Amino acid sequence: MSRSTITRTSSAAALLFAAATVTPGAQRTTDSVTAFTNVTVVDVRTGQLAPSSSIVVRGNRIVAVDASTRMKLPDGATVVDGRGAHVIPGLWDMHVHTFNNSQSAGTNNHAVAFALQIANGVTGVRDMWTDLDDIRLARDWRKETDAGRMVSPRLLATSPILDGNPPAWANSVGLASAVQAREVVDSLVAAGVEELKVYTRLTPDVYLAITERAKVHGIPVVGHPPASMRLTAVVEAGQKSIEHLxxxxxxxxxxxxxxxxxxxxxxxxxxxxxTYDPKRCAELFDLFIRKGTWVVPTVALHRNRLLGFEPTWEQRPGTEYVSAVERAAWTAAHKQGVQRVNEDKRRGPHRRAQLAFLLRLIGSMDRAGVKLLAGTDLGNPFMIAGFSLHEELALFVEAGMTPLNALRTATVNPARYMDAVDRLGAVEAGKLADFVLLDGNPLTDIHNTTRIRAVVTNGHHLD
Known part of the structure; x- marks a missing residue:
């Protein structure tokens, strides 16, 4: 991405960031009507474009999409001339950490993260470590957002991390037996968790107790495959999503x-x-497809970890929103990475080779038809709310995906993953009014997802 593009993106985000941070508390009336005219609607399901279209939003729903020449605008509608804009569904980041459970349970980053996500067209997120207090707070946010009193991404909550005993992280749930695992699953389901997140230290018997009990309740199991199990066994057990490759x-x-x-x-x-074996990979990908397994690569996270020694992170869009505390920690991490590479000159080439290999795997999964989701693992060093999702999409294209397929991983695929295609994943009548106006066609250049003119989230128009 060129420096001019970075500057343009950050400037646009600054305006939207300001709008998103001052709008919460402003009641959106359920009968307010806004018409967006003369836009090109991008159908991310088919790749078709519908130029010279108009979109009518009433409250938080899209009520009509048609050619501007045929559309009769409702009386009293606020008209927004979108001439030259391409409209895509709101983006989803399917792996974030809104809550600081790894370091400081009971705190969260929503005040800045939500505004930056909305400013970047991210109208939905899946939080991947949500304890019971967090779930209650997320429900309150959801009520406020649904009522139009708060501007925030829609949030799909998971659960506390379910790990072996002792767990890898403090504040996780360490499980020592299958009996305990079944009891914990029952209690979490009763508390209203939406997905169960598993982690790497689980033993096979405890892991299988979790997945079997989850099936009884009809709740998905997601997260990290246990290190003690073959990935094929995890997929056969029915885990819905595999994180981080x-x-x-x-x-x-x-x-x-x-x-x-x-x-x-x-x-x-x-x-x-x-020792990469394409045949073994093909067999694995076929298993993913047969079992309906989703994969969330978080390749931008891998890029940052592997190439953290490169002096580029401060040039990325959005760094002006990084707190002084985070900036100091990231600077220290970068210096440490540089030192390690200088101590072992093989380290740099090896790390670049690892990233190239991961990109190769992503491209192969896409060509095989594996179901992919875009996620960033926000909460880790060098990851910036909203901005990093656009980097994820660009890396997918670098891996060999078409811009359309990359765009699907953050739009229609999340809707399919959540069984929410009746209300999300497309810009059409009846869907929730979550969409983004872009000053460029993302199907010809994925970087055009950063050229944001306006965001509509839950019917709120921010420009």
């Missing part, structure tokens, strides 16, 4: 099991690259 490089490797087990860190990743 975990387990995929190893499953695609022809190396003996003991070699995979003995190798550590970057040596293990190098082994996976050297």
């Amino acid at each position: 975990l387990g995929i490089p190893g499953q695609c490797s022809s190396a003996p099991a003991d070699a995979k087990q003995d190798a550590e860190g970057h040596d293990r990743q190098r082994l996976f690259i050297e």
